Amino acid sequence: MKTIIIIPTYNEKDNIEKMINTVISMPDYIEVLIVDDNSPDGTAQIVESLMSENKRIHLLKRDKKEGLGPAYIAGFSHAFTMNPKYVVEMDCDFSHPPLTVIKFVERMEAENLDLLIGSRYSDGISIVNWPMKRLILSYYANKYTRFVLGSKINDLTGGFKCFRVSVLEKMKFNKILSAGYSFQIEINNAFEKNKKLVKEEPIIFYERRFGASKMSGNIIFEALFRVLRLKFRNQKQYFNN
Ligand SMILES: Nc1nc2c(ncn2[C@@H]2O[C@H](COP(=O)(O)OP(=O)(O)O)[C@@H](O)[C@H]2O)c(=O)[nH]1
Ligand SMILES: [Mg+2]
Incomplete structure (x- = not known):
């Protein structure tokens, strides 16, 4: 059940070493792939120095820098060459409790899931340390998206999730329109509308303590319009067969 946690990074020098050490302290079937967009702060060099001591670090x-979507797509394709059973999306900032990945894999195995989404909105709202403005924006963006797309998913925009590789591999990444925030929405919706088995796992999300967020209000507003476009898009085109 080899599992590769894919972590996109841009200027994460304050988090990267601790994050990699946390991941390699987990069971051996879990490996980590950092996808760095040439961070000026030297994030990649830190990874390189750690890699020489452990084969589970990639x-x-x-x-x-091209945004999260292209970084993940490049990361998926690279991860596939290492033949994992599962790949996980996770931030480098400890917003996503890394140990939850073990729970993800247990549920993927037990319930034969295609996609398991770490959800901040399944048990009420489980977000720690967000300014009220951001919380309200995110909460209602999710309600709106869920309504427009007719989705059953409570947290459509989160970035902590686990994919079954045999299914994700069949996705046509060149059909994905979104580079920014709506990347998560677009993939979730494509899975759901193509009848893949999608579930949510409640998580507690902690706002980052070190480094800066690359999120902006603009990205959220872009996502709102993208949702309308996705609603009228043929969802079959995202998957081979
Ligand atoms: N490779 C890459 N990573 C990025 C880019 N933008 C953000 N990231 C990383 O993606 C993750 C999520 O971004 P973050 O700033 O935490 O956004 P937030 O969680 O929405 O506040 C972090 O690990 C960032 O370092 C990008 O353009 N390229
Ligand atoms: Mg984050």
Whole structure:
């Protein structure tokens, strides 16, 4: 049940070493792939120095910052060459409790899931330390998206999730329109509308303590319009067969 946690990074020097050490302290079937977009703060160099001591640490270096979507797509394709059973999306900032990955894999196995989404909105709202404005924006963006797309998912925008590789591999990544925040929405919706087995696992989300968020209000508003476009898009085109 080899599982690769894919972590996109941009200027995460304050978090990266602790994050990698946390991941490699987990069971051996869990490996980590850092996808760095040439962070000016030297994040990739820190990864390189840690890699020389442990084979479960991998690094994909990219030339420039292009947003989360392209970083994940490059990371997925790179991870597939290592033949994992599952891949996980996770931030580098400890917002997503890393040990939950073990729970993800247990549920993927036990329930034969295709996608398991770490959810901040399944048990009421489980977010620690967000300004009220951001909380309200995110909460209602999710309600709106869920309504427009007719989705059963409570947390459509979160970035902590586990995919079954045999299913994700069949996705046509070149059909994905979104580079920013709506990347998560687009993939979740494509899975759901193509009858893949999607569930949520409640998580407690902690706002980052070190480094800066790359999120902006603009990205959220872009996502609101993208949702309308996705609603009228043929969802079959996202998957081979
Ligand atoms: N490779 C790459 N990573 C990014 C980019 N933008 C953000 N990240 C990383 O993606 C994760 C999520 O971004 P973050 O700033 O935490 O956004 P937030 O969680 O929405 O506040 C973090 O690990 C960032 O370092 C990007 O353009 N390229
Ligand atoms: Mg984050």
